[in-house]
Amino acid sequence: MDRKDIINDPEYGNKAEAFEAFDDIPTNPNLSRTIGDVINARYGRRDLLKGALGVAATTALFGTSAMVAPKQAAAAASASRYKFDELAWGNDEKHHIAEGYNADILLRWGDPITADAPEFDVMNQTVEAQLKQFGYNNDYVGFTALNEEGTRGLLCVNHEYTNEEVMFPGLGRQDRDGFTGMTKELVEIEMAAHGGSVVEIAQGDDGTWALVRDSDYNRRITPFNTEMVMGGPAAGHERMKTNDDPTGTAVIGTINNCAGGMTPWGTYLMAEENFHGYFWTDVVDAEGKPDVSAQPEATSMKRYGVPGGWYAWGKFHDRWNIDKEPNMPNKYGWIVEVDPRNPDAKPIKHTAMGRFRHEGAETTISSSGKLVIYSGDDNRFDYLYKYVSTEDVTEENSVFGSSLMSDGTLYVARFDEDGTVTWMPLVHGEGPLTAENGFNDQGDVMIDTRLAADLLGATPMDRPEDANPGPNGTAYVMLTNNTRRTADQVNAANPRAESAFGHIIEIKEDGEDHAATTGTWSILVKCGDPTIEEVGAQWNPETSESGWFGSPDNCAIDADGRLWISTDQGSNWGKTGKSDGLYSLETAGELRGHSKLFFRCPVGGELCGPYFTPDSETLFLAVQHPGTDGTKDFKGFERDSTFEDPATRWPDFDPAMPPRPSVVVVTKEGGGKIAV
Numbered sequence: 132m133d134r135k136d137i138i139n140d141p142e143y144g145n146k147a148e149a150f151e152a153f154d155d156i157p158t159n160p161n162l163s164r165t166i167g168d169v170i171n172a173r174y175g176r177r178d179l180l181k182g183a184l185g186v187a188a189t190t191a192l193f194g195t196s197a198m199v200a201p202k203q204a205a206a207a208a209s210a211s212r213y214k215f216d217e218l219a220w221g222n223d224e225k226h227h228i229a230e231g232y233n234a235d236i237l238l239r240w241g242d243p244i245t246a247d248a249p250e251f252d253v254m255n256q257t258v259e260a261q262l263k264q265f266g267y268n269n270d271y272v273g274f275t276a277l278n279e280e281g282t283r284g285l286l287c288v289n290h291e292y293t294n295e296e297v298m299f300p301g302l303g304r305q306d307r308d309g310f311t312g313m314t315k316e317l318v319e320i321e322m323a324a325h326g327g328s329v330v331e332i333a334q335g336d337d338g339t340w341a342l343v344r345d346s347d348y349n350r351r352i353t354p355f356n357t358e359m360v361m362g363g364p365a366a367g368h369e370r371m372k373t374n375d376d377p378t379g380t381a382v383i384g385t386i387n388n389c390a391g392g393m394t395p396w397g398t399y400l401m402a403e404e405n406f407h408g409y410f411w412t413d414v415v416d417a418e419g420k421p422d423v424s425a426q427p428e429a430t431s432m433k434r435y436g437v438p439g440g441w442y443a444w445g446k447f448h449d450r451w452n453i454d455k456e457p458n459m460p461n462k463y464g465w466i467v468e469v470d471p472r473n474p475d476a477k478p479i480k481h482t483a484m485g486r487f488r489h490e491g492a493e494t495t496i497s498s499s500g501k502l503v504i505y506s507g508d509d510n511r512f513d514y515l516y517k518y519v520s521t522e523d524v525t526e527e528n529s530v531f532g533s534s535l536m537s538d539g540t541l542y543v544a545r546f547d548e549d550g551t552v553t554w555m556p557l558v559h560g561e562g563p564l565t566a567e568n569g570f571n572d573q574g575d576v577m578i579d580t581r582l583a584a585d586l587l588g589a590t591p592m593d594r595p596e597d598a599n600p601g602p603n604g605t606a607y608v609m610l611t612n613n614t615r616r617t618a619d620q621v622n623a624a625n626p627r628a629e630s631a632f633g634h635i636i637e638i639k640e641d642g643e644d645h646a647a648t649t650g651t652w653s654i655l656v657k658c659g660d661p662t663i664e665e666v667g668a669q670w671n672p673e674t675s676e677s678g679w680f681g682s683p684d685n686c687a688i689d690a691d692g693r694l695w696i697s698t699d700q701g702s703n704w705g706k707t708g709k710s711d712g713l714y715s716l717e718t719a720g721e722l723r724g725h726s727k728l729f730f731r732c733p734v735g736g737e738l739c740g741p742y743f744t745p746d747s748e749t750l751f752l753a754v755q756h757p758g759t760d761g762t763k764d765f766k767g768f769e770r771d772s773t774f775e776d777p778a779t780r781w782p783d784f785d786p787a788m789p790p791r792p793s794v795v796v797v798t799k800e801g802g803g804k805i806a807v
């Protein structure tokens with residue numbers, strides 16, 4: 132299936148669903164491209180509802196023990212390191228949190244975030260208003276304190292993408308019919324709703340958090356008008372030069388900012404994920420499909436899936452049109468550093484971390500003193516990366532724009548069957564990364580990170596999403612799913628063909644040093660319903676019916692070093708019947724692989740964030756695209772959502788308001804550390 136087929140396939144009711152399908156197109160040419168979608172057919176929710184699978188159910192990997200008896204569940208709960216009563220699974224129009232906790236709406240799409248911002252008027256949105264209002268589809272959330280008590284701070288939030296069919300009245304989905312309804316103004320509102328927000332928030336005496344609207348820190352970062360600079364080995368490169376920037380050192384804006392990270396010095400990293408989707412061409416082949424064969428960057432474009440044609444921006448702005456700006460895609464797909472404390476500082480795109488569909492950029496300081504950043508390339512059969520600074524982290528270099536972020540080595544992971552992981556350096560002149568193979572300098576290696584990693588023989592993964600360093604040299608890698616892997620493409624670290632529910636890998640770096648170039652790995656859990664044998668799930672047998680999940684995406688480590696997982700099943704939630712949510716997940720001891728549900732999203736929403744404040748007394752969650760994904764499987768609704776007719780109007784439940792992506796703030800009733 133290619134792009135055009137996906138857009139026209141009635142199966143994909145909205146942009147979010149089509150995005151997943153686009154992700155389904157592997158661009159890694161090292162693989163044969165078989166389509167086999169057996170698991171979809173076999174385990175589709177509709178089949179489950181019809182009982183097509185019967186109840187062969189009970190003989191899961193752990194046999195019937197996976198069907199937890201209440202007594203066992205109670206025993207597991209008392210031994211659990213996470214002290215909360217598990218929430219019951221389900222799926223409805225609202226969000227739900229475990230008993231004893233508050234989950235309040237902090238910021239919604241359209242909320243005015245500056246003193247001079249107009250109030251949100253969803254029927255008459257403008258570019259000017261959106262540039263001063265909270266953006267769409269909140270994804271990554273980070274926090275950096277402004278006072279010692281941690282009761283004032285800056286919240287940094289990514290706005291990954293926009294869903295026109297639920298944002299704009301009377302428009303419907305636009306990518307199927309050539310974007311005929313899109314105007315320059317609508318396109319610019321979309322651009323203004325992308326990017327990020329930095330806002331000051333403060334905690335009142337009663338423990339509740341609120342926006343400080345008149346704070347001078349508050350600002351939007353957008354692909355519409357935020358000037359940025361390029362840094363690192365690809366800055367100023369010949370392939371970075373464009374009509375508006377003959378130096379190759381500047382760029383306007385950032386796009387598709389998925390997850391991210393906060394540096395040890397409190398700056399905000401925004402990962403540019405599906406950047407390819409924003410580029411446009413008018414050059415098509417005989418079948419009407421985008422044709423890049425005459426492009427000077429053709430090889431690179433093919434490997435990155437450029438141009439995706441997901442938005443009409445290129446119809447109105449030359450910089451998104453590769454026919455006019457063939458080098459522009461090279462300026463996206465990077466890690467962007469923002470100084471939240473200095474609104475005047477231009478964000479920097481750090482090219483030393485490579486160019487790919489960066490899911491996130493989670494940082495740590497290794498026991499050996501280096502800055503280390505883990506980042507997954509979220510595409511089927513793409514790779515896991517790690518960046519290690521050359522110098523040690525010191526007080527002097529712990530600053531915005533630090534040389535730690537430009538002088539370092541990017542590694543790609545190879546997972547061997549014997550349980551070792553080897554981090555292979557992407558360094559020009561080493562191994563096959565030479566002019567002979569098209570790499571003239573380190574800039575080329577960074578611009579074409581994927582092509583370089585192909586030559587090194589990295590392990591093709593099941594869509595690496597978040598990768599988070601944990602305590603004692605550990606790292607946790609979310610492999611969300613990959614239904615396109617065939618039985619002959621299975622490898623030890625990606626052990627399931629047609630994996631609809633994903634798995635999580637735990638890495639232990641040698642010497643408990645995150646900068647090590649070798650380590651060991653193991654599978655922490657294989658996700659999905661443990662009561663259906665064919666799913667091949669692997670959980671701690673104490674995991675309850677509410678506790679197992681599918682499609683791990685983001686994760687966080689709390690103040691006590693404990694792991695939390697948020698899920699993004701996309702339109703596939705019908706295969707589990709569960710909405711997306713936040714789960715605790717034990718990593719050690721007898722309960723290793725034991726998961727419990729803490730929070731769940733309203734229907735059609737994906738859970739992003741999560742982010743704990745340093746004292747673990749506040750948890751920020753981002754509910755992305757509520758009411759959109761998979762609503763054809765939502766009992767009683769069973770159709771695609773539109774602005775006029777959405778599956779939920781969360782969080783306002785106002786008949787005049789569509790669903791709004793929002794940040795949720797979680798605190799314990801009466802205060803105190805979460806789940807302690």
Ligand code: FEO
Nearest residue numbers: 389404490509596
């Ligand atoms: Fe934007 Fe890989 O999720």
Ligand code: CA
Nearest residue numbers: 389390596684
């Ligand atoms: Ca994600």
Ligand code: CA
Nearest residue numbers: 596611684699
């Ligand atoms: Ca995802």
Ligand code: CA
Nearest residue numbers: 291699737755
């Ligand atoms: Ca998403």
